[in-house]
Amino acid sequence: MNNTQTDSDAFLHGFWYVAAVAGDVKRGKTIHRTLLGKPVLIGRDATDAVFALSDTCPHRGTLLSRGMFDGETVECPYHGWRFATNGQCTTIPSQKEGQRPQADDIRARPYPVRESNGIIWVFIGDKTDAENLPTVPAVLDIGNRFQLHLRRTFHCNIDLAITGLMDPAHGAFVHASSVWRGHRDVRDKEKVFSPTPLGWRMDRHVASGNARAYRLFLGGAPETEISYALPGIRIEHATTGKATYCGLTACTPVAADTTAVHHIMYWNIPGGAALRGLVRLIARRFLNQDADAVKDMRDGQAFNPDTMLVEDADTQIRWYFRLKKEWQQAQRDGRPFHNPIEPVTLRWRS
Ligand code: FES
Ligand SMILES: [Fe+2]
Structure with a gap:
């Protein structure tokens, strides 16, 4: 299948972007x-x-x-x-x-500019749309302040950073570890997706069998919901009822070939403060692995930009490009954005 990417260097205007954190x-x-x-x-x-x-x-x-x-x-x-x-x-x-x-x-x-949940957002665009300010889910007692913030510069364009992070099929190869998941350990996945105003949501489901990190961290198999929204915001919300975790990953374009990736974590796990050092170590490792993986892709695509997107593992990547194109078209036409995504169940192995 041919990839129908939009202009990779084009930035999306009319959004709040993560610029910094409070500290x-x-x-x-x-x-x-x-x-x-x-x-x-x-x-x-x-x-x-x-x-x-x-x-x-x-x-x-x-x-x-x-x-x-x-x-x-x-x-x-x-x-x-x-x-x-x-x-x-x-x-x-x-x-x-x-x-x-x-x-x-x-x-x-x-x-x-807005400061919310410990994050400093700056609006880039002509007309401020205050309603589109992303916020972490208002979960009781998760607190307004984050537990951890990681920042990593990805040396690639915004599209590669976003799609490289959202890709659902690279985990068993890029992030394999003896502690939380085996190398090449792939299993059947089936997830229900729904459109949201600016993106889509993987509906609430019980975290899969190979998400061992979750079970270690939250003390049980949590229910989790993951959402993506333009311009490049991923919010993951997992809860066992007692313990709750929320992670916000934001990609902010710096320049055509440089992207700032922020990963901000909130949790209310008993004894969770003591876990901070360990979580930082693991999350840092994940982010570095993603940065390296994306760099390898960038280097390869410099020779061959004509890549492919497969069913269903790459469907979300396809959605991202469709949404981006629709946002740009709506801005050019001076009309409201229309989310083209329909509710669907996707199946893949990862
Ligand atoms: S006062 Fe800023 S350049 Fe002159
Ligand atoms: Fe990853």
């Missing part, structure tokens, strides 16, 4: 992030509120995040223009009265 941005400090090829300054003011601005000075383009921030205004390091946290310029030291421009005429572009 990355200290009070009275700013940081730089490149999101979808755009320079973004993210800061936390003296009242702990997070803000985001285009990180190039409107004057001569210097990175504002290299300047000073006093908790109220950002000062460009080159000529000392100052900007309030909403982007309004407040001071231009070089200007005499009557000269143009004056501070009132100048504004650095602000970006909508």
Whole structure:
């Protein structure tokens, strides 16, 4: 079957993206992030509120995040223009009265920003759609703060990062381990899928027999539900009734060939804090294995971009490209997004 990929380098606009986590941005400090090829300054003011601005000075383009921030205004390091946290310029030291421009005429572009569940989201697009802010499922007492955050740069485009992580058939080869699953140990899988507003969901089911890590961690076979949503958010929610785990994996394009992958984990397992070190080790290993696997694919596809998608193991990858194309088409046409996915049962071995 032929692959019908859309333009790999195209970024999706009109979404909230994971830019950082709460601890990355200290009070009275700013940081730089490149999101979808755009320079973004993210800061936390003296009242702990997070803000985001285009990180190039409107004057001569210097990175504002290299300047000073006093908790109220950002000062460009080159000529000392100052900007309030909403982007309004407040001071231009070089200007005499009557000269143009004056501070009132100048504004650095602000970006909508939200801090939720310990994650800092930045909206990239023209019109803020606050309703599309992803959140972890509101599970009682899972807490608003995450237990663990892992970040890994994938040296590939956004599509390869997303599809490489969502691929359901690589586990027994890429992530095999004597502890949680045997090498080449594949079994029959049959899962029910339903559309969601911006993606799809693998309906709630009892975790499969070869998901040994789950049983070790949660102390029993949990019920789990996995959802994917544009622009590249995977949320996994597993619960045994007593213990709950929620993992959010977000892919944020940095540049055409660089993707930031964030894996953020929440849980309320008794004694779970003590497990953090071990979980970090295992999750880090998984993420590194995925990063390497995707790099091998990138290197091969550089020679042969004409790849294939098979039934049913690659159906979700096919869905991802369809949704992406539909989002871009809807934006071009100025009409609402229509999710083309129908409820279906998929069968494969993994
Ligand atoms: S370049 Fe920023 S003030 Fe001149
Ligand atoms: Fe993986």
